[in-house]
Amino acid sequence: NPKPWHECQVLLRPIALTFASNQIRSDNRKITSHDINDNFKSIFIDFISNNASVSLWCVNPQTFRSAILTAHQLGFINGEYVFIYLDTVLTQENTDEKSLAVRQPWYNSKEENNQINENAHRAFETVLFVRQRLYTGERFRRFASNVVDFARETNRTKYLIHETIGTDETNFYDAVVTYFKALKTHYTSINSQEITNNSETQIYPTLDANRFKTIICNRSIEGVNKNITMNQICDRIDIGYTIFDMNPDTGELEVKIILKQ
Incomplete structure (x- = not known):
């Protein structure tokens, strides 16, 4: 399911403002039940193909995996498009930094068709993950x-x-x-x-x-x-964000940039 719109606005507004200040045009689109029913094809064909080479996604992990599989099916992983996933939804599986769900988010152990996992692996090569430090403590x-x-x-x-x-x-x-x-x-x-x-x-x-x-x-x-x-100006300094990219050989996410407030 998509995340609530107001939460996505909180996450995406600073990015949109940064784009605007650098004269980079940006747009947004809600994910609807129609999008989910047609496996997000209209998003890629009618919206992304006409508007953006870089798209930011604010949905839960399962929804994003489904969408990126459609991107693979429609030929959107040819190097012309980049997908940035804001990974802020926690589940029992992805609160452990050593878990497979965190290291290899493209992989679904319950997937009976191994070709689908292979397609997801290929598609996730075009994805950057932005994660806040995971909450893993007792x-x-x-x-x-x-x-x-x-x-x-x-x-x-x-x-x-x-x-x-x-x-x-x-x-x-x-x-x-x-x-x-x-x-x-x-x-x-x-x-x-x-x-x-x-x-x-x-x-x-x-x-x-x-x-x-x-x-x-x-x-x-x-x-x-x-x-x-x-800190001295009342900014919280213990929160940071990490940008991950997938190693195509191992299929595991690797840290590329650590941003600290």
Whole structure:
């Protein structure tokens, strides 16, 4: 299934802005049920062939593999087209960096027709993978399990966008934790003389934005999978992205570029 449109916009907007600033035209297109039913042929024939030599994909791994197999079938892996996959959806298989799903995403062990795996191998030679650092620790697994359990207990499973929890959810959770821990630090540091008692209500002084910002900056707190580290201008510096390319001989993804914030 395609990822929710608002999540894709968050991921793709900075890239589109970079293209625009360098006078590179870009366009976007939602994946519809019609696209899935016709194996994405209309996307390649009607859209990509007329608009782009480089396309960025924001879908789950199974959907992307199906699409790239169609690209192979239609002759879009002849060197004229490049596909960039934003790999942010986590499943039980791809949270382990040593797993086959991470090292060889083109391969499907359940595929009975070996020729299809060979076609996928060939097609994935035209793909670059962009991945945020994978969440593989026990802390993350416990968090993901708790979120899913809570959704089921409260009958909110329809709000679960992915089969499991992805980087979008973990980053959002980390942002909320950072904000509320800073609030706690701020209010516990207020002098009691600054607090006004009105009947049974305590009135705290107005939150000073500049003071509050200094509490967020230059600190490290516990996040979903690892510590959240903020620098002096409040940018998170523990998140990075890695660009992978597939080695055609081994069929395994290899690191080409590591981007650190």
